Amino acid sequence: MTPLELVGSLGIVGYGLGAIGPGIGVGLIFAAVIEGTARQPEARGAMLSTAFIGFALTEALAIIGIALAFVFGFVGQ
């Protein structure tokens, strides 16, 4: 007897779990940008440039998650 049988997309569950980290990470990046702009408004341009580099790297993990959820994520028949 199988107590619990999952059929369908396990990948989406995996993506949901995997999006916790990048979500927090991107929030931290832009929290730092907001605080830095509050301290020194004229540094906003340079800070935003660095923020976007960091954002692209952090969000890459979430994007890999959603892509692989579609490719590998289906279980059952």
Place this chain on the structure above:
Amino acid sequence: MTAWSGFAGLMPLEGYEPPGVESFDLPPLIPGQEWANKYLLQAVVSVVLIMAFWLVMSRKRALVPSKGQFLGESAYMFVRNSIARDTIGHDFKKWVPLLIALFSFVLVNNLWGVFPLTLMPTAAHVGWAYGLAGLVWLIYNGIGIKKFGPIGYLKHATMPPGVPGPMLIIVAPLEFLSNIIVRPATLSLRLFANMFAGHLLVLVFVLGGEYLLLHSEPVFNKVAGVASLIFSLAIFGLEIFVQSLQAYIFTMLTAQYISSATAEEH
């Protein structure tokens, strides 16, 4: 009791086909030509509209601008200042046409998703996102190779300054992967996933609301259907925001990649 029977039993709704990946397979407009579908029509119309807009904007040159000229100049200044100048630095002017074109194209094609006659963002078909990101990849690698030479550009992209020797063995392959392999993938998939997921969200609320309202019996279901349809208007508002933001992020990241490919070593 029939009014509440649907709620009490929570029966699966027969005859309801939830929206999925197949909702994005659009039929060809010319029978037999599979490539001539609505996505292509939207992209072509968007190019015509964008060219007409910028040509008209560049023609008016009054010193005291009218409202239309002010609108066009604000749009142009937004991309030129906050995206090109602040990101690329001192020789940013030659990149402004590319960034204006990319921003306009991505924005208009995203906004087709909330335009009443089309209701499908072009980038929800992944090929369009791949094409745009592939173009950006060719541009930033090409400009780096042109400036530093192939070996020099590889060294510039994979070995950041200030990393001690033995660490380079780990850092260099990771940087290569991150800068040259992962960047076009994430650039395209970010745009595609945002458009795909957003449009799917709209479809869930609208199709589910329509089914609940018109094709199921209990009164509770019909009320839930009306609520779902009303909420889908809020989702459309969210979609306008996300589409504009994704166009901005795409253009900003393009400027960022160009800037870091041509950055001078201090």
